[in-house]
Amino acid sequence: MLPEQSDVLWTFLAITFSVFALYVFANVVNHCREREDVGTTFWGGVFGAFLVVMFIETSTMMGMSQDEQMSFFFGKMVLTVLLLLLTWGVFFKSADIQDQSPPIIRAFFWWTTISVLLAGYTNWLPQQRSDPPPKAAAIVGEITMEEYAEMGRVIIFGAKQVAGQKAIGKGQCPLCHTFEAGNNIGRCPNLFGIGERGATRVKEERYLNEPVKVGEPEPATGVIKGSPQDVQEEYRREGAGGHDSMNSEDYIRESMMCPTCYVVKGFGGAGDLKSPMPIISKPPISLSPIEVNAVIAYLQSAETPGDFSAVTVPLPSADDGSTEEASGGDEEQPLFVTGSESIEEMINKLGCPLCHTIPGVEGAVGELGPPLHEKTNAMNRIKDPRYKGKATNTKEYVKESILDPSIYVVMNEGENELYPDGLMPPNFKNMLSVEALDKIVDFISETEAKG
Numbered sequence: 011m012l013p014e015q016s017d018v019l020w021t022f023l024a025i026t027f028s029v030f031a032l033y034v035f036a037n038v039v040n041h042c043r044e045r046e047d048v049g050t051t052f053w054g055g056v057f058g059a060f061l062v063v064m065f066i067e068t069s070t071m072m073g074m075s076q077d078e079q080m081s082f083f084f085g086k087m088v089l090t091v092l093l094l095l096l097t098w099g100v101f102f103k104s105a106d107i108q109d110q111s112p113p114i115i116r117a118f119f120w121w122t123t124i125s126v127l128l129a130g131y132t133n134w135l136p137q138q139r140s141d142p143p144p145k146a147a148a149i150v151g152e153i154t155m156e157e158y159a160e161m162g163r164v165i166i167f168g169a170k171q172v173a174g175q176k177a178i179g180k181g182q183c184p185l186c187h188t189f190e191a192g193n194n195i196g197r198c199p200n201l202f203g204i205g206e207r208g209a210t211r212v213k214e215e216r217y218l219n220e221p222v223k224v225g226e227p228e229p230a231t232g233v234i235k236g237s238p239q240d241v242q243e244e245y246r247r248e249g250a251g252g253h254d255s256m257n258s259e260d261y262i263r264e265s266m267m268c269p270t271c272y273v274v275k276g277f278g279g280a281g282d283l284k285s286p287m288p289i290i291s292k293p294p295i296s297l298s299p300i301e302v303n304a305v306i307a308y309l310q311s312a313e314t315p316g317d318f319s320a321v322t323v324p325l326p327s328a329d330d331g332s333t334e335e336a337s338g339g340d341e342e343q344p345l346f347v348t349g350s351e352s353i354e355e356m357i358n359k360l361g362c363p364l365c366h367t368i369p370g371v372e373g374a375v376g377e378l379g380p381p382l383h384e385k386t387n388a389m390n391r392i393k394d395p396r397y398k399g400k401a402t403n404t405k406e407y408v409k410e411s412i413l414d415p416s417i418y419v420v421m422n423e424g425e426n427e428l429y430p431d432g433l434m435p436p437n438f439k440n441m442l443s444v445e446a447l448d449k450i451v452d453f454i455s456e457t458e459a460k461g
C-alpha cells in the first residue's frame with residue numbers, strides 16, 4: 011500500500027462514517043416525528059451526541075500521521091460506529107419498528123463487522139510474532155555476578171557485533187580504548203589490566219598532585235579527587251572512605267566520572283593536564299550508577315574468565331531500579347540514522363561530540379579530533395599541498411572527511427603533529443542514509459569558531 015493512498019483512505023472512511031452518523035440522526039428524528047409514542051428529545055439527543063463525537067473524531071484524525079490515523083480509526087472510530095449501530099438497533103427495537111429498519115443498516119452492519127474482523131485479525135498477527143521475548147531484565151535482585159559482568163560487557167561492546175561496524179555499545183568505550191593485551195590505538199590507554207593497575211595508580215606521585223591535588227575539587231566536574239566518600243551519592247560505594255582506602259573500583263569509577271582528575275601520561279591535552287575522555291555519567295553517554303558498576307565488574311573480571319573473585323562492586327538490588335535500560339535497547343540493532351532525527355540527535359547518536367568540539371551542539375567539547383570550524387577550515391585544507399582528495403568546495407570536503415577520513419589527515423597546530431590517522435571511524439558511511447549525510451554535511455559546513 012502506498013502511504014499517500016492509505017492516508018487518503020483513512021480520512022475518506024472517517025468522513026464516510028461522519029456522513030453516516032448524520033444520516034442516522036436524520037433517520038431517527040424522522041421516525042420520531044412520524045410516531046407519537048417515541049421520545050424525540052431523548053433519541054434525538056442520543057444520536058445527536060453520536061454525530062458530535064463522530065465529527066470531533068474525524069477532525070482529530072485529519073491532523074494525525076498515517077500510523078496514528080490507522081490505530082485511531084480502528085481503536086476509536088470503529089468502536090463509535092459499532093455503538094451507534096447497536097443503539098440504532100435498540101431504537102428500532104424499542105420503537106417496535108424493526109421491520110422498517112432500512113436495508114442500509116443491515117448492509118452497513120455486515121460490512122463493518124467483516125472489515126473490523128479482517129483488520130483486527132491482520133493487525134493482530136504481526137504483533138503476535140514480533141512480541142519481544144521476556145527480557146532478562148526481571149533479574150533485578152537475583153542476578154549473579156557473571157550476569158552483571160556480562161551486562162557490563164554489553165554496555166561496552168554491544169550485544170552483538172554488527173557486520174562492518176566495530177563492536178561498540180552504549181558506553182562507547184571501544185571508540186577510543188582497546189581491551190586486549192598489546193593492542194594499542196595509541197591515542198587512549200589500553201584498558202587491559204586496569205583492574206589491578208587502578209589500585210597502584212592512586213599511589214603514584216603524579217596521582218597525588220596532578221592535575222588536581224587529592225582532596226581538591228576538579229573544576230570541570232566538581233568531583234573531589236581521591237575521595238570516594240565524597241562521590242555523588244547514587245554512585246558512591248557503600249562504606250567508601252578517603253584516599254588511603256581507595257581500591258581499583260574507586261579508581262575506575264573516578265576515571266569515568268571525572269576523567270581529568272588524573273590524566274594518564276601522554277594521553278591528555280595541554281601537557282597532560284586535561285583528559286579528552288567524555289564524562290561517562292553525563293550526557294551524551296550518561297551511564298546510570300548500575301551501569302557504571304556493571305562496567306567496573308566487567309573490567310575487574312575481564313582477564314580471569316569465569317572467576318569473579320576480583321570484583322568488588324556489589325550486585326544491584328531491587329531498590330536500585332531496573333537493569334532493563336542497560337541490557338535492552340539499541341545495542342542489538344546496527345547504529346543508523348535516517349535523517350528524520352534532529353541534527354543534534356544524529357550527531358550525538360553517531361558519537362561525533364566524543365572527539366570533536368562542534369559549535370552549536372551542546373556538550374560537544376571532544377578534543378581527540380580537530381574542532382569543527384569547517385566554514386573557515388575546509389577551504390584551507392583543500393589548498394594544503396598535502397591534500398590529495400577530490401573535494402573542491404567546503405561541502406565536498408566535509409562529506410569526504412566523513413565518508414573517508416584517511417584521505418587527508420589534519421594537522422594539530424597546537425601540538426605540532428598530525429592528528430592520529432585511523433582514530434575517526436571509517437565506517438560512518440554504513441550508519442547514515444543519504445538524507446542524514448546531506449543534513450550533517452550542511453550543518454558541519456556552516457560551523458565556525460565562536461566570537
Ligand code: HEC
Binds near residue numbers: 181184207365
Ligand atoms: C572519546 C574517547 C574515549 C571514550 C569514549 C572513553 N575513553 Fe576512557 N580514556 C580516554 C583517554 C584519552 C584516556 C586517557 C586520559 C585520562 O587518563 O583521562 C582515558 C582513560 C581512561 C581510564 C584510565 C586508564 C588508566 O590506564 O588509568 C579508564 C579506566 C577509562 N578511560 C575507562 C573508560 C570506559 C570504561 C569507557 C566507556 C564507558 C571510556 N573510558 C570511554 C578516552 C576515552
Ligand code: HEC
Binds near residue numbers: 366378432450
Ligand atoms: C573517535 C574519534 C572521532 C569520532 C567519533 C569522529 N571523528 Fe571526525 N575526526 C577525528 C580525528 C582524529 C580527525 C583528524 C584526523 C583526520 O583528518 O582523519 C577527524 C577529522 C574530521 C573532519 C575534518 C576536520 C577538518 O577540520 O579538516 C571532519 C569534518 C570530521 N572529522 C567530522 C566528523 C563527524 C561529522 C563525525 C560524526 C559523524 C566524526 N567526525 C566523528 C576523530 C573522530
